[in-house]
Amino acid sequence: MSETVLSIRNLSISFQTASGMVNAIRGVDLELRKGETVAIVGESGSGKSVTVKAIMRILSSNGQINAGSILFHYEEKGKRVTQDLLKLSQKEMRSQINGxxxxxxxQDPMTSLNPTMTIGNQIMESMIIHLKKSRAEAHERALELLHLVGICDPEKRMKCYPHQLSGGMRQRVVIAIMLACDPEVLICDEPTTALDVTIQAKILELIKTIQAKTGISVIYITHDLGVVAKVADYVTVMYAGKMIERGTVEEIFYDPRHPYTWGLLSSMPDMGSPNEKLYTIPGSPPNLLHPITGDAFAPRNVHALNIDFKLEPPMFKVTDTHYAATWLLHENAPKIEMSETLKARMDHVAKEAESEWGEKQSYELLI
Structure with a gap:
């Protein structure tokens, strides 16, 4: 098993709003190991982006971290160093960690790029500041990075401004900037949402190819389970600010145990499904302005037990790598399985995912 690079323990975050205090993150745990990809999935508002922004310490000004730790493990001059990122000052984060x-x-490359600077200067900037490289050394490395991310004629593109590039090329430039200082961890917050499906596939393959070459660890934030099947080693499912299921990508796709995960997988658009009607999870996520009693998913869960409305379920162990927070896994709970309609859709989704994995293993991106 690879060594751990990042460990989040019992993270709790709230935001002060005009309506009151929103408890956005309620005790999140996450572990990322060297060279692996962890995908965090869930509906909009489940807390995916807030969790990773806490890692980078770029929460909005009305956000506050109430509890927890974010332990980052890395090599420094031949020694293994552990830092709690929540104990570093903003200045230390900017100078030592971020970038x-x-x-x-x-998600949107235009918000990450400075419209007044050339592409070359934006890639070179972090190397000059963080790595103390000369402009000549940074220029040479920038050309290598543009070639690595698949941009043709990198010497010419170095002189371009962001508005002169397509959306796909801008996102490739952003990835080149992020890789400029050889980081240990790359966080991708829905980096392909604003791109068409053809460019999306190329960006996903690009990230996987770079990961294979560099050994970088990746956290992928997405609500698209088709993307998860292509990129992830492990999957964490979030709901209402908590991690409610985690496991390997095979375990989540082939043997999901939480009713919310059943709903997520079943609501994927599927042209080959025998069911004409698209499944939707009933109800809406809870209002995190108010305290939650019991399981946050209980009001939307057709299989909810009485205890779901009274006590929050712990993480039950399914295998050494698979855990789910649902009382249905308790030894005294009734044996409930997903409906036949959902199971039929799940079986088809699993076959589609298996097909994607086969294609992924046989396909090489030429860059």
Missing amino acids: RRIAMVF
Whole structure:
């Protein structure tokens, strides 16, 4: 088993709003190991982006971290160092961690690029500041990075401004900037949402190819389970600010145990499904302005037990790598399985995912 690079323990975050205090993150645990990809999935508002922004310490001004730790393990001059990122000052984060050891790719590349600077200067900037490289050394490395991310004629593109590039090329440039200082961790917050499906596939393959070459660890934030099947080693499912199921990508796709995960997988659009109607999870996520009693998913769960409305379920162990927070896994709970309609859709989704994995293993991106 690879060594741990990042450990989040019991993270709790709230936001002060005009309506009151929103408890957005309620005791999150996450572990990332060297060279692996962890995908965090869930509906909009489940807390995915807030969790990774806490890692980078870029929460909005009305946010506050109430409890927990974010332990980052890395090599420094031949020694293994452990830092609690929550105990570092903003200045220390900017100078020691952000961009240098942990980098983040955002959803819209135009918000990450400076429209007044050339592409070359933006890639070179972090190397000159963090790595103390000369402009000549940074220029040479920038050309290598543009070639690595699949941009043709990198010498010419170095002189371009962001508005002169397509959306896919801008996202490749952002990835090149993030890789400039050889970070240990790359966080991708829905980096392909604003791109068409053809470019999306190329960006996903690009990230996997770079990961194979560099050994970088990746956290992938997405609500698209098709993307998860392509990129992830492990999957964490979030709901209402908590991690409610985690396991390997095979365990989550082939043997999901939480009713919310059943709903997520079943609501994927599927042209080959025998069911004409698209499944939707009933109800809406809870209002995190108010305290939650019991299981946050209970009001939407058709299989909810009486205890779900009274006590929050712990993480029950399914295998050494698979855990789910649902009372249905308790030894005294009634044996309930997903409906036949959902199971039929799940079986088809699993076959589609298996097909994707086969294609992924046989396909090489030429860059």
